[in-house]
Amino acid sequence: MVFNVLLYTSLFVFISGLIYKISTWFSWKIGFSSRGISKSERLIAAFKGMIRVIFSAKILILFKVFILDVMCQKRILKEDFLRWAMHMLIYTGFVLLLLMHALDKHITSFLFSEYYSTLNPFLFLRNFFGMMVIAGLAIAIYRRFILKVPRLKTNSMDYYAIIILAVIMISGFFLEATKITSFSDFERMVEEFSDVDEKEDVRALESLWVHEFGTVSPDLKEPFELKLLEHGREIHEANCATCHSSAKYAFAGYAVAKIINPIALLLDRAGSSNILWYIHFIACFFGLAYLPFSKMFHIIAGPISLLANAVMEKERSHPANIATRQVMELDACTHCGTCSLRCSSAVAFDALDNENILPSEKMVSLKSLIAGKKLSSKDLKAVQEGIYLCTNCDRCTVVCPVGINLKELWLNVREDLIQKGYPEPLLLSPFSFVRGLNRYDIPADEYYKPVEAAKQAVAGRFDSLIKQSPLILKGGGIEEFNQLSGDNTFSYCFSCNNCTSVCPVVSSFDNPEEALGLLPHQIMRCLGLGLIEMASGASMIWDCLTCYQCQEHCPQNVNVTDLFFGLKNLAIKNVKKA
Numbered sequence: 320m321v322f323n324v325l326l327y328t329s330l331f332v333f334i335s336g337l338i339y340k341i342s343t344w345f346s347w348k349i350g351f352s353s354r355g356i357s358k359s360e361r362l363i364a365a366f367k368g369m370i371r372v373i374f375s376a377k378i379l380i381l382f383k384v385f386i387l388d389v390m391c392q393k394r395i396l397k398e399d400f401l402r403w404a405m406h407m408l409i410y411t412g413f414v415l416l417l418l419m420h421a422l423d424k425h426i427t428s429f430l431f432s433e434y435y436s437t438l439n440p441f442l443f444l445r446n447f448f449g450m451m452v453i454a455g456l457a458i459a460i461y462r463r464f465i466l467k468v469p470r471l472k473t474n475s476m477d478y479y480a481i482i483i484l485a486v487i488m489i490s491g492f493f494l495e496a497t498k499i500t501s502f503s504d505f506e507r508m509v510e511e512f513s514d515v516d517e518k519e520d521v522r523a524l525e526s527l528w529v530h531e532f533g534t535v536s537p538d539l540k541e542p543f544e545l546k547l548l549e550h551g552r553e554i555h556e557a558n559c560a561t562c563h564s565s566a567k568y569a570f571a572g573y574a575v576a577k578i579i580n581p582i583a584l585l586l587d588r589a590g591s592s593n594i595l596w597y598i599h600f601i602a603c604f605f606g607l608a609y610l611p612f613s614k615m616f617h618i619i620a621g622p623i624s625l626l627a628n629a630v631m632e633k634e635r636s637h638p639a640n641i642a643t644r645q646v647m648e649l650d651a652c653t654h655c656g657t658c659s660l661r662c663s664s665a666v667a668f669d670a671l672d673n674e675n676i677l678p679s680e681k682m683v684s685l686k687s688l689i690a691g692k693k694l695s696s697k698d699l700k701a702v703q704e705g706i707y708l709c710t711n712c713d714r715c716t717v718v719c720p721v722g723i724n725l726k727e728l729w730l731n732v733r734e735d736l737i738q739k740g741y742p743e744p745l746l747l748s749p750f751s752f753v754r755g756l757n758r759y760d761i762p763a764d765e766y767y768k769p770v771e772a773a774k775q776a777v778a779g780r781f782d783s784l785i786k787q788s789p790l791i792l793k794g795g796g797i798e799e800f801n802q803l804s805g806d807n808t809f810s811y812c813f814s815c816n817n818c819t820s821v822c823p824v825v826s827s828f829d830n831p832e833e834a835l836g837l838l839p840h841q842i843m844r845c846l847g848l849g850l851i852e853m854a855s856g857a858s859m860i861w862d863c864l865t866c867y868q869c870q871e872h873c874p875q876n877v878n879v880t881d882l883f884f885g886l887k888n889l890a891i892k893n894v895k896k897a
């Protein structure tokens with residue numbers, strides 16, 4: 320009764336959770352590309368997309384990805400053998416346990432009419448599969464807490480996943496051990512299944528069970544006479560052997576039974592197998608009910624992500640499907656850290672101490688953001704910084720074991736984040752360049768909004784500095800500058816910092832920014848933003864030795880030194896005017 324209530328409640332929660340989660344894939348909006356696409360459009364597009372794939376040659380790709388990437392986890396194997404072994408052990412062991420043991424009434428009994436959980440090979444296999452999961456868990460704990468794999472961070476979800484699996488497995492083996500040792504079970508069984516009444520016969524059977532099956536009897540202890548055991552075996556063969564293989568085949572449960580042997584009678588009297596039974600089942604049911612809301616949901620979302628990404632192409636896929644896939648990908652992420660290990664911006668994490676620079680951590684923050692959780696302005700700033708610092712190198716996408724297209728995700732979600740404010744890093748990061756390349760995907764007013772905000776933010780920061788310069792250009796615009804200098808190569812600058820790094824003037828100061836106002840690359844950025852006043856206000860242009868090092872080293876052929884001349888000319892002209 321209690322069992323059924325628990326089972327059906329957890330099944331109900333599981334299924335409702337599943338439906339809810341899948342509905343979020345179609346309703347949550349992620350980033351830029353999902354704007355203006357309705358829920359029903361997304362549902363229809365997904366349905367059409369699936370039909371199109373199923374009835375085309377692409378079905379073969381799905382088949383291949385399912386075998387290699389989902390079943391065999393080839394992507395993880397390529398990355399790290401130990402991790403692959405962990406994953407395979409937990410995943411295969413657990414699935415087999417689920418099918419053979421948890422669903423035995425529906426699957427195993429159906430396939431094998433002679434099935435009893437106490438018979439071989441089921442007895443042995445149950446222990447074997449269970450030990451596979453435990454070995455996998457041991458590797459998981461070793462990797463996380465002893466080997467301390469770099470960039471692998473552990474959050475509450477990761478603890479939860481390890482703990483719930485461990486509780487299920489350990490309670491299972493202890494439950495088996497308390498049953499093996501249980502004298503009351505033995506008595507119950509003898510009563511139910513044997514016709515032995517003679518005291519001598521019962522003693523013989525009991526001796527055999529103590530000797531061979533791990534039963535702990537209150538009166539009988541090893542060693543036993545051979546004859547007694549022989550007699551016991553005859554009774555056993557006649558009454559019990561059809562359902563019982565030797566408990567030793569339950570090697571793990573039997574080993575635990577040996578360990579608890581000294582207190583087994585006490586445990587039996589206290590009804591501990593009942594308690595363990597409840598712990599075991601409640602843990603299983605809780606795991607099931609909570610699965611859609613936990614990290615373990617990647618069991619479902621991961622394969623879907625792998626399959627979807629294998630057949631979807633950015634240019635050809637319906638934008639509605641991309642939006643849906645991107646929300647689903649957040650559920651597929653296992654927080655495994657592989658992307659962070661390869662991320663080319665990860666070096667900045669060591670210097671800036673902002674977790675959100677690592678793609679795996681960005682995924683966690685994005686999940687909260689998309690789910691509508693309010694981030695504090697400090698956290699939002701951290702996420703934005705992480706997003707801006709990404710170099711779009713695509714290394715994360717290539718290695719992600721669940722096939723998440725992270726590059727596309729970043730591009731999409733970044734535009735939304737930029738519009739949320741805090742625009743300064745936009746100017747200082749490689750993203751400004753990528754954003755420029757994607758400019759035609761963004762409505763013009765939205766494209767310029769953050770640029771304007773950034774201009775103001777940067778100008779505000781250097782305000783005090785500009786006012787100090789006597790040669791400041793007042794009111795001179797970029798048009799005037801262009802006319803005078805005839806040089807707009809500054810617009811090719813992508814802030815690589817080369818010019819500043821090679822400049823002998825910059826390197827002669829301990830604190831060059833303070834001494835020179837703006838550094839060469841910053842002056843190029845100012846020109847790019849049309850902040851002529853600010854650019855001409857930097858004493859850098861007057862301190863320049865005109866050695867042309869910067870100009871020669873610029874990979875974009877920006878005429879840095881010549882542009883300085885242009886600025887100086889304009890400034891002098893301005894003074895004359897005044």
Ligand code: HEC
Nearest residue numbers: 435436437498499504505508509512513558559561562563
């Ligand atoms: C019809 C099949 C069947 C017969 C015959 C049978 N048993 Fe069992 N026995 C089982 C099953 C099934 C379990 C496990 C029940 C459970 O999981 O609670 C079990 C459990 C036990 C246990 C508890 C330990 C364990 O492995 O779960 C003991 C002890 C036991 N039986 C002893 C006996 C003895 C002694 C006999 C012969 C007199 C006997 N059984 C005959 C089916 C049988």
Ligand code: SF4
Nearest residue numbers: 662709710712713715
């Ligand atoms: S694309 Fe961005 S997040 Fe991904 S590895 Fe490169 S720098 Fe890191």
Ligand code: SF4
Nearest residue numbers: 652653655656658719
């Ligand atoms: S995005 Fe992919 S590689 Fe990165 S943590 Fe998530 S699953 Fe792992």
Ligand code: SF4
Nearest residue numbers: 822863864866867869
């Ligand atoms: S030309 Fe001027 S700014 Fe360029 S490297 Fe030489 S001193 Fe520095």
Ligand code: SF4
Nearest residue numbers: 812815816817818873
């Ligand atoms: S070297 Fe060229 S591209 Fe690099 S920051 Fe300087 S001006 Fe810009």
